[in-house]
Amino acid sequence: MNEWLKDDERLDYLLAEDLRIIQSPSVFSFSLDAVLLSRFVSVPKRGAIVDLCSGNGVIPLFLSAHTNAKIIGVELQPRLYDMACRSIAYNKLEAQIEMKLGDVKAAPSELGIEKYDVVTCNPPYFLAHELSDKNVSEHYAIARHELHLTLEEAVYSASRLLKQGGKAAFVHRPERLLDIVTAMRANRLEPKRMQFIYPKYGKEANTLLIEGIKDGKPGLKILPPLFVYQENNEYTEEIRVMLYGE
Numbered sequence: 001m002n003e004w005l006k007d008d009e010r011l012d013y014l015l016a017e018d019l020r021i022i023q024s025p026s027v028f029s030f031s032l033d034a035v036l037l038s039r040f041v042s043v044p045k046r047g048a049i050v051d052l053c054s055g056n057g058v059i060p061l062f063l064s065a066h067t068n069a070k071i072i073g074v075e076l077q078p079r080l081y082d083m084a085c086r087s088i089a090y091n092k093l094e095a096q097i098e099m100k101l102g103d104v105k106a107a108p109s110e111l112g113i114e115k116y117d118v119v120t121c122n123p124p125y126f127l128a129h130e131l132s133d134k135n136v137s138e139h140y141a142i143a144r145h146e147l148h149l150t151l152e153e154a155v156y157s158a159s160r161l162l163k164q165g166g167k168a169a170f171v172h173r174p175e176r177l178l179d180i181v182t183a184m185r186a187n188r189l190e191p192k193r194m195q196f197i198y199p200k201y202g203k204e205a206n207t208l209l210i211e212g213i214k215d216g217k218p219g220l221k222i223l224p225p226l227f228v229y230q231e232n233n234e235y236t237e238e239i240r241v242m243l244y245g246e
Contacts, residue, residue: 038062057084
């Protein structure tokens with residue numbers, strides 16, 4: 001097993017998918033948001049999917065268990081890209097998943113315009129000036145803050161990649177709802193499905209999932225709320241199934 005790992009990396013389980021993923025506490029570990037997005041997005045049985053801001057390849061890995069579609073992950077940071085490539089190879093998924101090292105803004109010109117059925121994206125949530133913790137590693141800072149990619153740029157690239165009628169799904173923070181809806185509509189992505197995630201009953205939503213159709217007709221469905229924890233701080237049944245399977 002050690003030949004697959006570097007430095008402080010570890011090999012974690014994706015239990016519901018029966019897969020393994022390489023992670024690092026100092027470089028990158030995926031959050032629940034990636035799980036939520038992978039379960040929320042409408043994926044075709046076949047076709048082609050692009051995952052933008054792929055990190056260590058977690059969303060392509062999640063999606064591979066639920067579709068036969070070809071999946072391309074795009075990641076800017078070489079270290080995260082390398083972790084993703086090794087995870088894909090460890091799980092013997094090279095025939096289905098391909099990683100591309102590069103800028104999300106350049107993805108349409110490099111991968112092809114209007115070629116894909118689905119685009120997923122877990123973009124940086126926070127504005128660049130909100131980076132106040134100087135102890136945050138460069139890898140986490142780039143993944144979480146708009147240092148190299150803004151929300152508008154991510155939505156623009158997603159739209160250019162999609163075929164007409166293709167679907168784009170994003171996970172973000174509820175306080176950026178108007179920003180993401182405005183960006184989607186400005187780029188021919190009509191919001192069609194939305195869901196708010198709450199840490200517990202009685203708490204404010206802290207995560208937003210939204211999916212749009214390129215050149216779709218207006219008509220937004222608000223899905224039932226999803227709660228992460230019960231009062232005893234254990235996962236709710238819905239989250240347990242997402243993480244651990246039936």
